[in-house]
Amino acid sequence: MKSDSAVPNDESQQHGLAGVDESRPEAGKRPEIDRNASSHDLRASLAIVNGFSAALGASFQDLSDQYSEIIELESDKISTESTDRLMMLDADCRFCLSRLRTSIDQLKHRLATEHEILNPGQLSDSEQ
Amino acid sequence: MSVDLALPANVSCPLNELVLVDDDALTIEIVSWILKKGTHDSHLFTNTGAALSYLKLNTPRLLIVDFYMPEMTGLDFISDLYESTNLEHTKIYLCSAVRPPRDSVERFADMNVDMLDKQLICDRSKLTELLDRHLAES
Numbered sequence: 001m002k003s004d005s006a007v008p009n010d011e012s013q014q015h016g017l018a019g020v021d022e023s024r025p026e027a028g029k030r031p032e033i034d035r036n037a038s039s040h041d042l043r044a045s046l047a048i049v050n051g052f053s054a055a056l057g058a059s060f061q062d063l064s065d066q067y068s069e070i071i072e073l074e075s076d077k078i079s080t081e082s083t084d085r086l087m088m089l090d091a092d093c094r095f096c097l098s099r100l101r102t103s104i105d106q107l108k109h110r111l112a113t114e115h116e117i118l119n120p121g122q123l124s125d126s127e128q
Numbered sequence: 129m130s131v132d133l134a135l136p137a138n139v140s141c142p143l144n145e146l147v148l149v150d151d152d153a154l155t156i157e158i159v160s161w162i163l164k165k166g167t168h169d170s171h172l173f174t175n176t177g178a179a180l181s182y183l184k185l186n187t188p189r190l191l192i193v194d195f196y197m198p199e200m201t202g203l204d205f206i207s208d209l210y211e212s213t214n215l216e217h218t219k220i221y222l223c224s225a226v227r228p229p230r231d232s233v234e235r236f237a238d239m240n241v242d243m244l245d246k247q248l249i250c251d252r253s254k255l256t257e258l259l260d261r262h263l264a265e266s
Contacts, residue, residue: 036196036226036228036229037196039225039226040195040196040224040225040226040246041152041196041225042225043225043226043246044152044155044225044246045154047225047245047246047247047250048152048154048155048158048250050247050250050251051158051247051250051251051252052154052158052250054251054252055158055161055162055252058252092161095161096161099154099157099158099161102154103154106154
C-alpha cells in the first residue's frame, strides 16, 4: 500500500489539525456545492470518528486477548512472536487513540464552521 | 487542471488494486490502517493532481473518488480522467457523506459511476467486503 506525500506523518498529527486541509473554494462561486461541502465535511468527520472509534475498540480487544494469552503462559514458553504481536497491537491502539483525538478536533472545528454558515455573526457554544 | 503525459494507460490489463482519492488526510489514514490489515494493493492520494498523473499511466480495477474536494469535485476529476483514459474495466465509486447536487447526480448517472457512503470506507468490515468483491486476492 502506498500513500502520496500529502498524507501527514505521525509527527505532524501530534499538532492538532496540522496537515488537514480545511480550505474550500471561494464562497459564492458554487453556493450549492459549498453548502453541501460543509455538510459533507461534518458528516465525513462523524464517519471518521466512528471509524477510528471502532478501530480502537477492535484493536484493544485484540490486545486484551493477546495479553490474557501471554500471562497464562509460563515465562519460558512465551515466544518472541507473541510479544511482537503484543507490541504491534499496543502500537495499533496508540495510533487509533491519537487519530481519534485528531478526528474529534476536526469534528469540533467543522461544527463551528457549520454553525457560522447557519448563524453568521453568532458565536458557537464552544466560543462563548 | 491538465496533466500532460506521453505514455498511454494500460487499459488491457487493469492493475488489481484500489486507488482512493480524498483530500481529507484522516480519511486516507483510516483507510490506510484498514488496508494494512489486509492483502489488497492500493494507492491513496490526497492530491488530485498527483492522482491524475498516476491514473493516466495506471488503470486500477477499483477507483474511489471523494465528491467534495477543494481543487475539483470528484465528478470533475472523473470527467477529466475519462477524456484521456479508458476506464472500461475500472469500477468507479464517487464517495460522499451527503447526496451531491442534482445536476451532478444526472451527470454521473450517464457514466459507469456508483455512489458510496463515506461511512462505508471508514468501516473495516464493509470496506474489506467491497475490496473482496472487486479485487482478486493478490
